[in-house]
Amino acid sequence: MRPLIIIGASGHGEVCADIAKLNGYEKIRFLDDDKTIRCCGEYGVVGGTADIAAYADSSDFFVAVGNSRIRLCMTEKIRECCGTNITLIHPAAVIAENADIGKGTVIMAGAVINPGAKIGKSCIVNTCSSVDHDCLVNDYCHISVGAHLVGHVETGVHVWIGAGAVVSNNLKVTGNTVIGAGAVIVKDITTAGTYIGVPARKVK
Ligand SMILES: CC(C)(COP(=O)(O)OP(=O)(O)OC[C@H]1O[C@@H](n2cnc3c(N)ncnc32)[C@H](O)[C@@H]1OP(=O)(O)O)[C@@H](O)C(=O)NCCC(=O)NCCS
Structure with missing residues (x-):
């Protein structure tokens, strides 16, 4: 396997590196624009995002940034440099045979993705979350730790479902x-914003 460059040397990045290792990557390094960060867990930080082009021929890439706008921007940079953006799936995730997982997405340990579900590009399906049958999770979404989408749920782009939240069916x-x-x-959420509580209400 080629070496892997992970963009974003945070705790999330370290979890992604752990999954990459389980997916067979042996040489993993990070890029981060914060020059004070020298390592991420056991892995070295070898430069910033200006260095993406320098690694594009020799390494695969994964963008491990929680902010979905930055994730989009970094994904575009990789594409402009003709780099290869990979998908990471933890071996302890349960994924239906006909589920569809987009490029640049990470599926973490204990996540369950049931039949007919479609996960878009550069999504995060975090630890022990679930996306049930026939859901459509659009590009650049984050289904946080322990969150659950019940059957036939559809999310637009750049949706962040917080930890432990539940979206009821259809x-x-x-x-x-x-x-x-x-x-x-x-209920359907038709106006973009921030929603909290049980049942959820709009606060921003
Ligand atoms: C909803 C959220 C985005 C709001 O963040 P924020 O705009 O910074 O809001 P604040 O922390 O300033 O809180 C504003 C008020 O809402 C309340 N509040 C915040 N989040 C809440 C939540 N999830 N449920 C209920 N009340 C909440 C706060 O207690 C506070 O109430 P107060 O004004 O009476 O003191 C954030 O609290 C949240 O839930 N983020 C998700 C985190 C997460 O799931 N991370 C997972 C990573 S895997």
Whole structure:
């Protein structure tokens, strides 16, 4: 396997590196624009995002940045440099045979993705979350730790479902929306914003 460059030397990056190692990557290094960060766990930080082009011929890439706009921007940079953006799937995730997982997405340990579900590009399906049958999770979404999308849920782009939140079945969550930790969504969300509580209400 080629070496892997992970962009974003955070705790999230370290979890992604752990998954990459389990996926067979042996040589893993990081890029981060914060020059004070020298390492991420056991892995070295070898430069910033200006160095993407220098690694594009020799290494694969993964963008491990929580902010979905920055994730989009970094993904574009990799594409402009003709780099290869990979998908990471933890071996302890349970993924239906016909589920579709987009490029640049990470599926973490204990996540369950059920039949007919489609996960877009550069998404994060975090630890022990679930995306049930026939859900559509659009590009650049984050399904946080322990969050659950029940069957036939659809999210627009750049949706962040907070830790432990639940979206009930057959509902749509419009793009650019944040669902707070622990919220329960029981109606379609048609206006972008931040929603918290049980049942969820708009706060921003
Ligand atoms: C909803 C959220 C985005 C709001 O963040 P914020 O704009 O910085 O809001 P604040 O922390 O300033 O809180 C504003 C108020 O909302 C309340 N609040 C914040 N998040 C809440 C939540 N999830 N549920 C209920 N109330 C919440 C705060 O207690 C505070 O109430 P107060 O004004 O009475 O003191 C954030 O709290 C949240 O839930 N983020 C998700 C975190 C997460 O799931 N991370 C997972 C990583 S895997």
